[in-house]
Amino acid sequence: METKSEFKFLLCPRCGGKTRTQVKKNTVLKEFPLFCPKCKYVCEISFGNGKIENIKTPDAKTQC
Numbered sequence: 001m002e003t004k005s006e007f008k009f010l011l012c013p014r015c016g017g018k019t020r021t022q023v024k025k026n027t028v029l030k031e032f033p034l035f036c037p038k039c040k041y042v043c044e045i046s047f048g049n050g051k052i053e054n055i056k057t058p059d060a061k062t063q064c
């Protein structure tokens with residue numbers, strides 16, 4: 001039996017950690033500010049078709 005939640009956490013595009021943002025596979029986000037509690041990083045993402053489609057990083061020069 002399928003007991004898996006239909007919600008899943010978005011992963012931080014920077015460190016790969018779980019953010020506190022949950023999405024469903026039919027969720028659509030546009031220019032959504034995604035905050036990562038692990039590396040305290042915020043980036044703008046667009047989400048559609050069950051995956052992150054576009055990531056806008058305000059401080060792209062910063063390296064890990």
Ligand SMILES: [Zn+2]
Pocket residue numbers: 012013014015016017036037038039040041
């Ligand atoms: Zn992170």
